[in-house]
Amino acid sequence: MAVKHFHHALKIRTETCFGCTHCMKVCPTEAIRIRNGKAIIQENRCVDCGECFKACPVKAIYIDQDDFERIKAFDYRIALLPAVFTGQFSRRYNREQIYSAIEATGFTHICEVEQSSELLAEQINKYAESNPAKKPLISSFCPAIIRLIQVRFPSLVNNIMLLKPPLDITALYCRKKFTDEGVNPAKIGVFYITPCAAKIAAVKSPVGEDYSMITGVINMDFLYNRVYHHLKNDHPTETKTAGERPLTPASTRWTLTHGESDHFNGRSFAVDEIHNVIDFLEKVENDEIRNVDFLELRACDESCAGGALTSANRFLIVERLRNTKPADIKIVEPSKKTIDDYRSYLETRLAIQEIKPRPIMKLDDDMEEAMKKMDKVKELMNILPGTDCAVCGAPTCQSFAKDIVQGDADIRQCIFIQKSRENTGELALPDSLKLMKEIWGNEKF
Amino acid sequence: MLFEYSIKGGDFSTAGQASSRFKKVLQQLNVPPQTIKRIVIALYEAEVNIVAHAFEGTINIEVQPGYVVMTLTDKGPGIPDIEKAMEVGYSTASPKVREMGFGAGMGLSNIKNNADILEIQSKINQGTTLKITVNLNQENVIKE
Numbered sequence: 121m122a123v124k125h126f127h128h129a130l131k132i133r134t135e136t137c138f139g140c141t142h143c144m145k146v147c148p149t150e151a152i153r154i155r156n157g158k159a160i161i162q163e164n165r166c167v168d169c170g171e172c173f174k175a176c177p178v179k180a181i182y183i184d185q186d187d188f189e190r191i192k193a194f195d196y197r198i199a200l201l202p203a204v205f206t207g208q209f210s211r212r213y214n215r216e217q218i219y220s221a222i223e224a225t226g227f228t229h230i231c232e233v234e235q236s237s238e239l240l241a242e243q244i245n246k247y248a249e250s251n252p253a254k255k256p257l258i259s260s261f262c263p264a265i266i267r268l269i270q271v272r273f274p275s276l277v278n279n280i281m282l283l284k285p286p287l288d289i290t291a292l293y294c295r296k297k298f299t300d301e302g303v304n305p306a307k308i309g310v311f312y313i314t315p316c317a318a319k320i321a322a323v324k325s326p327v328g329e330d331y332s333m334i335t336g337v338i339n340m341d342f343l344y345n346r347v348y349h350h351l352k353n354d355h356p357t358e359t360k361t362a363g364e365r366p367l368t369p370a371s372t373r374w375t376l377t378h379g380e381s382d383h384f385n386g387r388s389f390a391v392d393e394i395h396n397v398i399d400f401l402e403k404v405e406n407d408e409i410r411n412v413d414f415l416e417l418r419a420c421d422e423s424c425a426g427g428a429l430t431s432a433n434r435f436l437i438v439e440r441l442r443n444t445k446p447a448d449i450k451i452v453e454p455s456k457k458t459i460d461d462y463r464s465y466l467e468t469r470l471a472i473q474e475i476k477p478r479p480i481m482k483l484d485d486d487m488e489e490a491m492k493k494m495d496k497v498k499e500l501m502n503i504l505p506g507t508d509c510a511v512c513g514a515p516t517c518q519s520f521a522k523d524i525v526q527g528d529a530d531i532r533q534c535i536f537i538q539k540s541r542e543n544t545g546e547l548a549l550p551d552s553l554k555l556m557k558e559i560w561g562n563e564k565f
Numbered sequence: 566m567l568f569e570y571s572i573k574g575g576d577f578s579t580a581g582q583a584s585s586r587f588k589k590v591l592q593q594l595n596v597p598p599q600t601i602k603r604i605v606i607a608l609y610e611a612e613v614n615i616v617a618h619a620f621e622g623t624i625n626i627e628v629q630p631g632y633v634v635m636t637l638t639d640k641g642p643g644i645p646d647i648e649k650a651m652e653v654g655y656s657t658a659s660p661k662v663r664e665m666g667f668g669a670g671m672g673l674s675n676i677k678n679n680a681d682i683l684e685i686q687s688k689i690n691q692g693t694t695l696k697i698t699v700n701l702n703q704e705n706v707i708k709e
């Protein structure tokens with residue numbers, strides 16, 4: 121049934137998962153079901169937001185990263201580093217020390233992701249001016265939001281601005297700079313240190329791009345542990361490369377809530393946390409919210425500071441990044457060239473392709489068939505208890521009814537229906553127990 | 566398929582709920598996204614008009630594979646001059662209603678722009694009936 125659309129970074133460790141339903145209940149696209157006592161993610165519905173990862177009480181959901189040893193295959197091992205990485209550490213450790221510790225883990229260079237944000241801020245304003253029909257313009261920054269719009273708000277896909285996010289612009293710049301310096305492109309490995317699952321999915325199967333400039337992805341918590349170890353034990357002080365030019369305070373804040381919208385010239389909103397975004401987009405889609413020029417939408421609470429893979433408390437990260445002053449940052453190795461020297465090169469390469477909708481709500485491709493199915497769902501909803509107890513293995517009675525109509529579930533999986541049918545003798549106890557075991561596995565009975 | 570929603574006049578806090586609920590129906594029926602947008606915008610506008618001007622109203626919607634017909638019937642003051650009411654920016658809304666972000670005029674013209682057929686019948690001091698028809702273009706259906 122499920123058509124595979126793209127790579128997902130969120131995976132389930134079946135040996136750890138015990139089918140507790142926490143993940144299923146928080147999933148904003150109802151992408152999770154329980155079968156044989158384990159959670160299953162439906163690939164065509166998942167938007168990689170990471171809500172399930174955050175909700176899992178036993179860490180049975182993991183984010184599939186690249187093997188760290190892969191960096192060793194390259195002479196130029198570049199860490200594409202988002203500002204939130206530094207924000208995780210207490211101010212006891214300065215930028216130099218942190219960067220030095222990153223180098224100690226095996227990277228040869230550090231490239232700060234947000235250095236392209238100033239260039240992008242300018243281009244977003246220009247793009248908005250030349251595309252008035254796309255109002256409200258929706259930022260392309262958060263990959264989970266792009267995927268959410270594709271599946272849940274298909275009529276808004278045309279509002280997404282078709283400009284690369286800072287990550288891809290900086291990756292492009294990094295490669296170009298080293299290649300210009302005479303480095304063999306095959307020896308350059310660009311590794312993104314990701315705060316979330318969605319960015320991994322975006323790198324592995326880009327939307328609006330044919331391929332990614334990024335070689336691999338390393339989870340932020342993995343590098344955090346290694347770097348923290350160096351900071352505690354080696355007290356590093358010197359760094360070979362600390363980025364050629366430090367980020368401005370505005371660039372440092374780019375991935376925080378309001379980081380983009382603050383630069384926009386028109387009326388803009390910054391909405392974070394995926395359920396808040398859904399509420400807001402419902403109103404935008406209905407045309408209830410009008411005369412808005414720009415929307416900065418982020419899947420995580422407190423934006424990237426609240427990413428599933430950040431280790432420090434998100435409010436502490438925000439505090440450190442907001443309070444970064446230019447004086448805190450020391451230029452360690454002034455390089456010959458900066459991103460400003462590549463402006464025209466990058467500006468002509470900012471465009472991404474059209475983003476296509478992938479609606480998941482439809483009951484059938486054929487409208488007449490969909491109507492029949494909708495009638496059946498309606499009938500089922502009159503019988504089902506409406507408690508959304510999830511004992512059937514689906515998150516809500518409504519989603520269960522749709523699963524039944526699509527042939528993916530059996531109405532007798534509902535515990536209320538089972539009890540009624542046992543009472544009338546229509547269903548024997550051994551049969552109902554078998555049905556329960558199919559959902560919850562044998563161990564629980 | 567038939568759908569019915571009832572609307573209470575003056576209840577601005579829940580205005581738009583019928584449109585939101587019907588949007589979910591259209592999404593399940595695989596109506597093309599841009600057509601859904603037109604239907605929902607027209608319906609929302611008409612729904613808010615009942616809330617803003619009438620005492621009460623009913624929305625009856627008929628969905629067929631080729632078209633959607635939305636009939637909004639209200640008990641209310643009626644529209645004295647339909648032609649004038651169709652003009653962009655024309656509004657009889659009270660300042661109070663405008664403060665809430667509603668009643669900026671252009672309601673009917675916006676409905677007309679998004680509908681394929683718009684029929685209006687109105688009787689002073691009795692009420693108004695809007696019949697909005699939108700054709701469902703089957704060519705733009707997204708299939709897998």
